Amino acid sequence: MKLTRIQIIVNLLSLLPAIFTGFLLIQGSLSANPIQTLTVITGRTAIYLLIFSLFCTPLNNIFKMGVFIRIRKTAGLYAFYYSLTHFLVFSVVDYELNLSWIFPELTQKPFLQIGLAALTLLLPLALSSLQIIKKLLGIWWKRIHNFVYLITALIIVHIILASKGDIIDPVILGGLFLFALLLRINPLKTLSIRNLPQWARDLNTFLIQ
Amino acid sequence: MKNKIPSLKITPETLYTSRRRFIKSALKTTAASFLLASCSPKTNHDDQVETIDSLVDDQGFPATSVEDIISYTNYYEFSTGKTQSTKLAEAFITSPWAVNVDGYVNNPRVFDIDEIKNLFEQEERIYRMRCVEAWSMVIPWVGFPLKKLLDIVEPTSDAKYVRFETLYDTEQMPGQNNPSYPWPYIEGLRMDEAMHDLTLLSTGIYGKDLTPQNGAPIRLVVPWKYGFKSIKSIVRIDLVAEMPTSLWMAVGPTEYGFYANVNPTVDHPRWSQATERRIGQSGRFNTQLFNGYGEEVAYLYEGMDLKTSF
Numbered sequence: 416m417k418l419t420r421i422q423i424i425v426n427l428l429s430l431l432p433a434i435f436t437g438f439l440l441i442q443g444s445l446s447a448n449p450i451q452t453l454t455v456i457t458g459r460t461a462i463y464l465l466i467f468s469l470f471c472t473p474l475n476n477i478f479k480m481g482v483f484i485r486i487r488k489t490a491g492l493y494a495f496y497y498s499l500t501h502f503l504v505f506s507v508v509d510y511e512l513n514l515s516w517i518f519p520e521l522t523q524k525p526f527l528q529i530g531l532a533a534l535t536l537l538l539p540l541a542l543s544s545l546q547i548i549k550k551l552l553g554i555w556w557k558r559i560h561n562f563v564y565l566i567t568a569l570i571i572v573h574i575i576l577a578s579k580g581d582i583i584d585p586v587i588l589g590g591l592f593l594f595a596l597l598l599r600i601n602p603l604k605t606l607s608i609r610n611l612p613q614w615a616r617d618l619n620t621f622l623i624q
Numbered sequence: 625m626k627n628k629i630p631s632l633k634i635t636p637e638t639l640y641t642s643r644r645r646f647i648k649s650a651l652k653t654t655a656a657s658f659l660l661a662s663c664s665p666k667t668n669h670d671d672q673v674e675t676i677d678s679l680v681d682d683q684g685f686p687a688t689s690v691e692d693i694i695s696y697t698n699y700y701e702f703s704t705g706k707t708q709s710t711k712l713a714e715a716f717i718t719s720p721w722a723v724n725v726d727g728y729v730n731n732p733r734v735f736d737i738d739e740i741k742n743l744f745e746q747e748e749r750i751y752r753m754r755c756v757e758a759w760s761m762v763i764p765w766v767g768f769p770l771k772k773l774l775d776i777v778e779p780t781s782d783a784k785y786v787r788f789e790t791l792y793d794t795e796q797m798p799g800q801n802n803p804s805y806p807w808p809y810i811e812g813l814r815m816d817e818a819m820h821d822l823t824l825l826s827t828g829i830y831g832k833d834l835t836p837q838n839g840a841p842i843r844l845v846v847p848w849k850y851g852f853k854s855i856k857s858i859v860r861i862d863l864v865a866e867m868p869t870s871l872w873m874a875v876g877p878t879e880y881g882f883y884a885n886v887n888p889t890v891d892h893p894r895w896s897q898a899t900e901r902r903i904g905q906s907g908r909f910n911t912q913l914f915n916g917y918g919e920e921v922a923y924l925y926e927g928m929d930l931k932t933s934f
Contacts, residue, residue, distance in 0.1 A: 446707045447696035447903045580875040581704050582804045
């Protein structure tokens with residue numbers, strides 16, 4: 416399978432936080448508490464990629480540039496990879512797979528239960544991005560993927576509960592999420608640019624090759 | 625009562641410098657296996673190890689490196705990011721600095737920071753510091769017992785609590801523009817807690833003046849309580865009759881209590897209080913009741929339900 420230009424770009428951009436973090440980790444400059452920093456970076460990257468993926472469809476509707484649809488899946492998949500890494504940092508690196516530590520945490524802390532629920536719900540979405548499974552699912556594929564809104568909401572609640580009284584981050588994330596939802600209902604839903612300039616069409620064609 | 629936490633003569637700076645150098649080389653050799661290998665000095669056979677090992681707390685835990693102590697801080701007046709405050713606090717003006725001591729006292733007084741350093745003999749205390757976020761450090765503080773200062777102002781019998789206040793200056797402290805928190809930072813202690821010998825007013829770390837991000841020029845240190853009780857950059861100390869409402873009590877009354885004693889059996893809704901991660905070391909430690917200072921302080925809370933008075 417040949418990768419298109421935009422796929423290469425999106426893959427590289429999505430890998431950038433991982434590469435950068437890995438570099439800092441090896442260098443030993445990932446703060447005095449590297450595990451905590453890893454947890455934050457992987458979590459943040461995941462939610463921003465997921466919210467970005469929610470903007471792909473509306474952007475395609477508005478600009479009629481197919482390039483947005485082609486990066487939606489990649490962004491969503493990387494959101495899943497970072498979420499999974501986030502969970503592994505928590506369970507393996509931080510809590511050393513010690514169930515006598517992890518289990519009481521999971522039973523007592525709503526923010527962890529919500530985070531785990533979100534990751535669990537993301538799993539079928541990630542798996543069904545495989546073409547073969549997508550075909551098998553038929554109409555159910557779209558139904559399953561509508562869970563992405565619930566998952567995003569869960570993750571934002573997870574972040575609100577995990578933050579120490581700070582409202583700025585949840586407001587930014589919640590605002591972006593609401594905006595992505597607004598773009599899906601009238602009148603914004605029908606918003607579109609009729610005469611896209613030629614250079615934009617050319618760019619689109621260039622990127623999807 | 626007898627205090628088993630030794631007060632040491634302040635360690636000469638050359639010792640810290642050699643320790644710094646030593647830790648750097650130790651870090652280099654273990655950098656690749658950063659998460660797996662312990663960064664503690666035990667595997668190294670450097671000559672300096674013996675002198676360095678003397679910098680341990682009363683339980684034998686080695687002091688956290690000065691780099692970690694000054695680079696990883698919770699100082700929301702500057703930033704909610706733990707590594708960002710260092711840069712943002714760089715130009716923070718700590719001299720001249722006045723500490724206004726007032727309220728139910730016979731001799732209200734404004735202390736200048738230099739006056740404080742001269743008036744009270746500065747000693748070194750190596751304490752564990754347990755953050756409510758489940759990480760901890762071992763810090764060689766320089767300072768003096770708060771009791772000595774309170775004795776000078778003579779609290780009256782109406783004084784039941786001590787209320788501390790951090791500088792409020794949005795020009796210098798950009799984090800105070802964050803509307804999520806009711807500034808200025810307030811903390812409080814019960815009178816007997818404030819008079820306890822372990823309770824310090826600190827002016828330094830590792831034999832040097834406090835860095836701005838660590839709470840310069842003067843901060844509280846209460847080693848048996850979560851770190852947020854140890855209020856930084858103090859400008860007011862008031863002796864009051866009513867229990868003060870701290871900033872964190874105002875933000876989350878169900879999450880942060882007045883006492884905030886380190887207690888592995890009283891859980892925080894977000895962070896496990898059963899275990900902690902020691903900065904600069906691998907693995908988790910079991911958190912100790914009263915952060916391991918139970919012998920010294922447990923009597924203060926006799927007959928109290930620590931689950932409701934959290």
